[in-house]
Amino acid sequence: MKNRSRAGLDPALLRGLTRARRGPLAPSGPTRRRTLQAGGAAAAALALSACGVGGQQRDPAADANFWEGRERTGSLRWANWPLYMDSERTQIQQFTESTGIRVEYKEDVQEAASFFGQIQPRLANEDDLGYDLIVLPNGFELAKLIELGYLVQLDHARLPNFAEYAGEIYRNSAFDPGNRYTVPYASGITGIAYNPEFIDREITSIQDLWDPAFEGKVGMFSDPQEIANFGLLATGATPADSTPEDWEAAAEKLREQRDSGVVRAYYDQDFIQPLTNGDLWITMAWSGDIYQQNSEEGTNLEFVIPEEGATLWTDNLMIPYTTQAPVDAIELMDFLYEPEVATGLTEYISYISPVPHAQEVMLEWAAAEGGGERGEALAAMAESPLVFPTEADYQNLHNFVVLPTGEQEGFSSLFQAVTQS
Amino acid sequence: MSAALDTGDRAQAVPARPPGRARRRTDWGRWYTWAVLAWLFAPIAFMVVFSFNDPAGRHNITWQGFTLHWYANAFAYPDLNEAMFNSVTIALLTMVVAGVLGTLLGLALGRFGFRGKQLTNLVMFAAISAPEVVLGAALLSTFLMLNVTTGYWTTVVAHVMFCVSFVAITVRARVITLDPSLEEAARDLGAGPWTTFRLVTLPMLFPAVMAGGLLAFALSIDDYIITTFVSGDVNTFPLWIWGATRVGIPPQVNVMGTLLFAVGLTMAVINVVAARRRA
Amino acid sequence: MRNRKLTPYVLVLPAWTWLALFFVVPIGGMLSLSLTTGNVITGFQQTFAVGNYADAVGTYWEQILRSLLYGGCATLVCIAVGYPVAYWIAFRGGAYKSTYLLLLLLPFFVSFVLRTISWRFFLSDNGVVLGTFKDLGLLPDGFAVLNTAPAVVLGLAYNFLPFMVLPIYAVLERMDPHLVEASHDLYANRVRAFVHVVLPVSLPGVFAGVLMTFIPTSADYVNASVLGGTHNTMIGNVIQTQYLVNNNYPIAASITFVLMGLLLVGIFSYARALGTERVMEVHTS
Numbered sequence: 001m002k003n004r005s006r007a008g009l010d011p012a013l014l015r016g017l018t019r020a021r022r023g024p025l026a027p028s029g030p031t032r033r034r035t036l037q038a039g040g041a042a043a044a045a046l047a048l049s050a051c052g053v054g055g056q057q058r059d060p061a062a063d064a065n066f067w068e069g070r071e072r073t074g075s076l077r078w079a080n081w082p083l084y085m086d087s088e089r090t091q092i093q094q095f096t097e098s099t100g101i102r103v104e105y106k107e108d109v110q111e112a113a114s115f116f117g118q119i120q121p122r123l124a125n126e127d128d129l130g131y132d133l134i135v136l137p138n139g140f141e142l143a144k145l146i147e148l149g150y151l152v153q154l155d156h157a158r159l160p161n162f163a164e165y166a167g168e169i170y171r172n173s174a175f176d177p178g179n180r181y182t183v184p185y186a187s188g189i190t191g192i193a194y195n196p197e198f199i200d201r202e203i204t205s206i207q208d209l210w211d212p213a214f215e216g217k218v219g220m221f222s223d224p225q226e227i228a229n230f231g232l233l234a235t236g237a238t239p240a241d242s243t244p245e246d247w248e249a250a251a252e253k254l255r256e257q258r259d260s261g262v263v264r265a266y267y268d269q270d271f272i273q274p275l276t277n278g279d280l281w282i283t284m285a286w287s288g289d290i291y292q293q294n295s296e297e298g299t300n301l302e303f304v305i306p307e308e309g310a311t312l313w314t315d316n317l318m319i320p321y322t323t324q325a326p327v328d329a330i331e332l333m334d335f336l337y338e339p340e341v342a343t344g345l346t347e348y349i350s351y352i353s354p355v356p357h358a359q360e361v362m363l364e365w366a367a368a369e370g371g372g373e374r375g376e377a378l379a380a381m382a383e384s385p386l387v388f389p390t391e392a393d394y395q396n397l398h399n400f401v402v403l404p405t406g407e408q409e410g411f412s413s414l415f416q417a418v419t420q421s
Numbered sequence: 422m423s424a425a426l427d428t429g430d431r432a433q434a435v436p437a438r439p440p441g442r443a444r445r446r447t448d449w450g451r452w453y454t455w456a457v458l459a460w461l462f463a464p465i466a467f468m469v470v471f472s473f474n475d476p477a478g479r480h481n482i483t484w485q486g487f488t489l490h491w492y493a494n495a496f497a498y499p500d501l502n503e504a505m506f507n508s509v510t511i512a513l514l515t516m517v518v519a520g521v522l523g524t525l526l527g528l529a530l531g532r533f534g535f536r537g538k539q540l541t542n543l544v545m546f547a548a549i550s551a552p553e554v555v556l557g558a559a560l561l562s563t564f565l566m567l568n569v570t571t572g573y574w575t576t577v578v579a580h581v582m583f584c585v586s587f588v589a590i591t592v593r594a595r596v597i598t599l600d601p602s603l604e605e606a607a608r609d610l611g612a613g614p615w616t617t618f619r620l621v622t623l624p625m626l627f628p629a630v631m632a633g634g635l636l637a638f639a640l641s642i643d644d645y646i647i648t649t650f651v652s653g654d655v656n657t658f659p660l661w662i663w664g665a666t667r668v669g670i671p672p673q674v675n676v677m678g679t680l681l682f683a684v685g686l687t688m689a690v691i692n693v694v695a696a697r698r699r700a
Numbered sequence: 701m702r703n704r705k706l707t708p709y710v711l712v713l714p715a716w717t718w719l720a721l722f723f724v725v726p727i728g729g730m731l732s733l734s735l736t737t738g739n740v741i742t743g744f745q746q747t748f749a750v751g752n753y754a755d756a757v758g759t760y761w762e763q764i765l766r767s768l769l770y771g772g773c774a775t776l777v778c779i780a781v782g783y784p785v786a787y788w789i790a791f792r793g794g795a796y797k798s799t800y801l802l803l804l805l806l807p808f809f810v811s812f813v814l815r816t817i818s819w820r821f822f823l824s825d826n827g828v829v830l831g832t833f834k835d836l837g838l839l840p841d842g843f844a845v846l847n848t849a850p851a852v853v854l855g856l857a858y859n860f861l862p863f864m865v866l867p868i869y870a871v872l873e874r875m876d877p878h879l880v881e882a883s884h885d886l887y888a889n890r891v892r893a894f895v896h897v898v899l900p901v902s903l904p905g906v907f908a909g910v911l912m913t914f915i916p917t918s919a920d921y922v923n924a925s926v927l928g929g930t931h932n933t934m935i936g937n938v939i940q941t942q943y944l945v946n947n948n949y950p951i952a953a954s955i956t957f958v959l960m961g962l963l964l965v966g967i968f969s970y971a972r973a974l975g976t977e978r979v980m981e982v983h984t985s
């Protein structure tokens with residue numbers, strides 16, 4: 001928070017204010033729940049809306065002394081996305097070797113929204129999730145978890161590696177200033193990718209996504225935040241500082257794009273296949289996917305950060321407040337920031353590491369390999385701006401729009417009206 | 422796949438038809454049926470072919486070369502194996518439980534008049550018309566309310582819930598068209614209700630029971646949304662794959678799909694052999 | 701006799717218990733949720749906000765109508781494609797009837813994600829199907845199937861075809877093939893024989909098939925999201941988004957009940973038109 005220099009509303013402050021105001025009014029969940037449990041099935045049906053699916057904000061004061069007297073338990077459970085660590089679980093093995101803590105690793109996160117839908121009622125119910133560590137992107141779900149008070153405030157005294165090795169931009173995120181609740185796991189750029197087989201000019205601007213020459217061949221993302229960012233950049237606004245008027249203008253611009261027929265469809269995540277086979281010529285895209293596709297399948301897809309800028313997103317590690325092993329979890333968090341560990345992870349997932357130092361380590365590894373298939377791959381990766389963006393790239397990368405949860409829905413609806421017509 | 426299809430075809434070439442129906446014209450119906458089957462199998466062919474693909478990267482979408490590597494390493498992802506195992510066992514359990522409950526329900530609806538019958542119809546139709554996300558969320562709340570930890574068994578419960586109606590509707594359609602006099606005759610001959618059911622009713626219902634059971638199996642093994650809500654920390658095949666699409670689906674998924682498919686085909690072949698023996 | 705009266709209740713009891721506990725109770729909770737106001741942070745208060753329903757219909761009538769249209773088209777495709785198949789298996793399947801049924805369902809043992817990826821592969825603009833036709837000059841270069849309304853309808857029909865075939869088969873299977881043969885002699889032509897002998901018997905099966913295709917296809921969201929393009933959103937997608945992304949549970953629940961209500965009204969009036977006693981009621985005497 002201390003480093004925030006951008007003008008305008010400080011989201012953290014805003015969140016603090018809203019929470020304070022709402023605090024006393026928030027229903028006291030568990031007590032109410034227990035009284036209702038005594039009732040029969042009919043009562044249960046009526047009570048459903050009041051407890052299971054409804055939200056309950058926790059009082060953050062309850063966590064003031066969270067870390068006091070907490071000890072290692074010797075094991076922890078981690079929910080991550082499939083294929084977000086190699087199948088040998090190298091980093092976990094290293095962690096267990098070095099600390100003796102066993103890790104139960106589950107590839108249980110398939111989609112941020114449905115994962116939230118699945119854990120939120122259980123957290124409201126004060127139930128153990130079965131996870132001590134989870135990974136979620138910096139979307140609205142994360143904002144809700146923070147505002148609901150469902151995440152453990154991190155004890156930075158226990159994160160020495162993070163303090164030493166985390167890149168500057170990764171400790172100053174707009175969605176969690178000062179890393180109070182999260183630390184990054186991996187990041188990526190949302191930019192523009194195009195297939196030079198079909199497009200024979202250089203793409204430099206977001207406006208190219210509006211070019212009628214690409215009729216029916218443009219792909220956009222369906223995620224309201226992602227597409228909003230591009231609409232905002234296209235209309236000359238900065239996502240993180242945008243106002244409701246900017247949103248309206250951006251939505252109008254996107255609607256115009258849709259109705260002109262250039263957009264083929266709005267994609268969740270699987271834009272690679274259509275881009276490779278020519279169903280799409282140009283699309284919003286994630287850097288890591290393009291890097292993998294090119295390096296591993298020999299395609300020549302181009303990825304650009306347009307002159308208007310692109311956005312940086314982050315998948316983050318966090319601890320739910322019902323954890324059974326917070327100390328073990330935070331130790332693992334910190335362990336992932338050891339440069340050697342971070343490098344190994346990056347080599348597998350080929351997204352951006354929050355540890356810039358990994359680039360040097362990777363080059364050292366490449367040199368140690370002395371050529372060979374792996375050595376070449378490592379060297380190529382270490383030099384790719386898609387995996388290790390340059391300083392100039394970072395200058396051109398924007399944060400997402402950060403909103404208090406009360407405004408999220410209006411914002412989403414505006415852009416969903418574009419994508420879900 | 423083609424080998425097994427041939428088996429079916431050969432088997433069909435030696436039909437056990439009643440003499441009166443043997444005709445010397447083209448059996449357009451068969452051509453049509455096989456054409457429809459070809460349509461249904463087209464995406465499976467793609468899956469099978471790409472299980473032999475040798476992609477350099479994580480996106481198994483363009484043909485790169487033939488390899489058996491993925492078969493040798495079919496079980497390289499422990500989570501995927503477990504997910505597959507869960508999916509199959511949950512689907513089998515669902516098939517059995519929903520099959521029994523649905524058959525009884527379908528029998529009652531098709532054969533008897535009773536109070537609350539219209540209401541039962543209404544509930545059944547409502548159960549298949551409710552969007553999955555709403556069902557899933559509502560069920561999760563209920564489980565929480567009942568203080569049940571979600572996991573394997575809650576998934577089975579949920580799958581049975583949405584499959585029962587499909588079985589019941591299929592069975593009922595058959596019951597309506599059956600002649601109740603057969604059962605009456607059995608009873609007149611002194612058979613008790615259970616004996617009548619076992620020896621007369623059930624065999625007559627069997628095609629519908631089997632059809633309903635298969636539908637339940639297919640619905641269960643393919644379900645994604647409801648399962649995400651009620652499966653707790655239990656993973657299933659569709660869940661794992663859906664998550665993997667974000668990074669790229671490994672060829673092992675195709676291999677597992679192919680193996681599952683091969684098991685189904687083997688069952689079909691066994692079926693053909695058994696049918697031949699009977700004939 | 702007393703025993704006989706109890707029989708139906710004994711038969712429905714297990715399924716009823718299951719559906720009551722795991723469907724009626726949860727959906728009752730949803731009904732109550734649809735009348736609340738609030739948000740996920742502060743919780744939802746019961747205010748009997750009937751306005752939620754007006755909002756739902758007012759905002760999403762277009763997607764609702766489109767869903768019924770797509771569902772209806774997919775159901776027609778299923779009847780057209782599935783009836784002959786069910787007929788042929790039932791009368792000509794011989795000893796291999798069950799094998800054919802198994803084959804029919806086999807593709808669905810493989811996850812929808814894989815099937816979807818395959819469809820994208822097959823229907824791609826320059827793929828094995830369209831690419832070939834374009835190379836032969838039979839289709840214009842700009843022709844596309846993927847991300848259009850027909851792709852969504854065909855996807856729906858594909859996924860629910862067995863749900864049409866199986867019940868029709870289950871009903872036709874009991875007919876004596878000799879009876880059908882005999883009818884060919886009785887009536888002047890095969891069409892009339894079919895209309896007078898086979899079709900009436902199969903109607904309950906068709907009805908069951910329509911139930912099991914029209915209802916779930918209208919509420920589907922997967923096909924529209926992976927095979928559709930712009931302006932192909934179905935109401936299932938909206939519900940999904942409202943629930944999972946926006947956490948606007950009241951609106952999601954309201955749309956759900958509007959959709960379910962429309963489907964149930966449609967189904968019951970269809971049953972009436974078809975002759976209720978024929979397809980739904982007791983077949984006594």
